[in-house]
Amino acid sequence: MHGLINKAIERFLRETYGDACWQDIARAAGTPEAGFECMLVYDAADTFRLLDAAQAQLDKPRAQILEDIGTFLVSHPGLESLRRLLRFGGDDFVEFLHSLDDLPERARLAVPDLDLPRIELREHAANHYSVISEHGWPGFGRVIVGLLRAIADDYGALVLLDHKGGREGTEVVEVRLLEQAFAKGRAFHLGARTG
Amino acid sequence: MKRAGFTPAGGRVLDALCPMHALIDSTGHIRHAGPTLDKVRPGGQLAGQRFLEVFELRRPRIAGTMASLRDAAGTKLHLRLRARPHTALKGLLVPLPDDASLGPPGGAVINLSFGISVVDAVRDFALTSADFAATDLTVEMLYLVEAKSAAMDASRRLNLRLQGAMIAAEEQAFTDTLTGVKNRRAMDHVLRRLAAAGTPFALMQLDLDFFKAVNDRLGHAAGDHVLQRAARVMVDETRACDTVVRAGGDEFVLILDGLTDTDRLSGMADRLIAELERPVRFDGQDCRISASIGIARSIDLVSPDPEAVMHAADMALYAAKGAGRGRHRLFVEGTTPPAAPR
Known part of the structure; x- marks a missing residue:
């Protein structure tokens, strides 16, 4: 998945729920806690693991999180x-x-x-x-x-x-x-x- | 559209297709300006003004008469607004036919475009996408300019971060920059690996003797040269699987993986000392040093963790130095080993 997509999710999580929450989610997902690079390409599985972790951490339906990102x-x-x-x-x-x-x-x-x-x-x-x-x-x-x-x-x-x-x-x-x-x-x- | 006589149906077609055109008459006056060009008029309404008094023709360099302007038909005109903000424009002139069907005979239609100055012009004249014909690529170009700037910006930030990471990586690198052998950080790494693997190994603590004298007498350049040569000697005298470390100043550590035979260790130490004692020429002067070596084997220790082996090698080095310079000593648990013969 393109880094821009992952970065968008990261920025959404950081700005909406705070850096600490982001780090918890990134750690749970096994993605870089320091964040993604916009101009690099990552494994697509990273993105979906990140969303899974966000869903679990925030205790919100996936659909809600994705709408909020949009x-x-x-x-x-x-x-x-x-x-x-x-x-x-x-x-x-x-x-x-x-x-x-x-x-x-x-x-x-x-x-x-x-x-x-x-x-x-x-x-x-x-x-x-x-x-x-x-x-x-x-x-x-x-x-x-x-x-x-x-x-x-x-x-x-x-x-x-x-x-x-x-x-x-x-x-x-x-x-x-x-x-x-x-x-x-x-x-x-x-x-x-x-x- | 005020002088409708000169811009009948044809003028409306031009307004839609080329909203930046100007219709000029045989005296070079603007009879009609397209709706977008009409916004580019720092000196008031364009219609009625002489075209070349509003726009300066920079190329081709021709006389400012209507006849010579008509002669430039079909060539690319480089124009510039005479008033601020001196916007650059490109133009293309088509002479009007003599039958007055499109406008005054002897006149011309000049279609203009912003060319490369478009980004500034759009801002300067507060233009909107409605000011460009739908087939015009200007809006797409503005999109592209912004999109590429944003992408470039992201790339630039990435490059800055990577550069920072590179500097940090260099700081954390495992190589001693002066001699090219490993540094203390690498040594810790190798020792941890050996300890984890549990394979027997030997350590040599090697101090250069009389190095300080060379440094003081002949300067740092000579000292650096001696250190570089000493490191080369150590690399040459050890095997590829061994690790030569400059632990600091004139102190070196040799990590000898799997080598525990005392005769071979002793032989290696002798060869190292002999080779290091050979004078080094620097700037026409002979630099003479020697070396003291303390050796410890992991198998001689009850708990062969790297720190303990290092400490044992240190003690052996201390003993070697105590026995006089240019000697080596092997650590033996519970004993003070005699100075090995040279």
Whole structure:
């Protein structure tokens, strides 16, 4: 698994539950207590052991943890650069949804060895979509739920999200857009400087 | 769009496809500016101003007349805003047809782009993705710039951490940098390994005699040279499975794995002393040293832990020195061994 993924989980655990808690989880998982390196690649099993350990340590359902990670990725101030990269996907939430098909390619453009699961958007009716993640990592759909909830908020859109479960490696997230411009949302300037 | 006579349907097509175009007439005045170019106007509305008074043509170097500008059709124009922030632009000029279908005859359409200055320009003029045609790659390029900066930043931090780790690793390395033999840290490591394996071994504590005199008389460079040569002698006289350690200053320890035969140990010590006593030339001067050696075997001790063997070798060394320089002594439990013959 790419170090960026592991680092994201690590940062989520550290920022949300504290360094001591992170160290307990890392120790239980047998992954480096000092943390992961963003630009190195690790064994995929490390990631799942880390999530198992987090689940046990935090005594929370796996789905909850994964959703929280998705939300954290968009809304944490320390990850503003990631929020910006996501916002490049579109001017409004619907455009963003349509950009999800390109997400793995966009990620690869930035970091060539970062392999994200393929994501497909299906439009069933006006304001009714499914986001389908394919042969990826079990639970990735939960991360998408958290991420979509936070990014919808970022755009100021009001949405209903529902994880419809999955089979044969695919997971389906149902998206109902109730109001595109519900709130003001957070500003996004093309030319802003970050970091 | 105010002078609609010059920008009929064709102008609206250009506004959509090339939102940074300028339509100029035969006198070189801007008749219409595309919606995005219209935001790049530090001196007020663009329409009505002379194109070359707003934009400085830096290349090709030609006369500032409309005729010579039209002659530059099809070539890449390098332009710059005359006013702040002096944004650089690229341009391409297409002369208008004489039938007035696209605009005033004798005029031209110039399409502009920010080129490499795009990152600054987007910020300077507060442009949004709506300011670029959907087919324009500018927004993707801005995405890429930010994504690559973030990735580069992560790589740079990784490199810094790795560099720190490398320095730490060097500090913890097992090699004595002056002589190239092992250092005290390596010695602890090797001794622990031997003790764990339980194989018999011998230790030689070797002190260079008269080394301080060489150092004082001929300087540190001579001293370093002597130490390096002494280390080489020890490596040459021992086997590949043995470990030569510079424990500090002029003190060396030789760890001899599985070697417990007293005759062979004694012979090795004799050869070491004889070889170390051969004068070393440095800067035209002869440096003369000798060595005292204390030997201890793990099998001679009741509890052959590394510390005890080391202590025994120390005692033997003490005895060797007491008997005069250039000698070796073998530790024997409960006895004070006689000075071995040279």
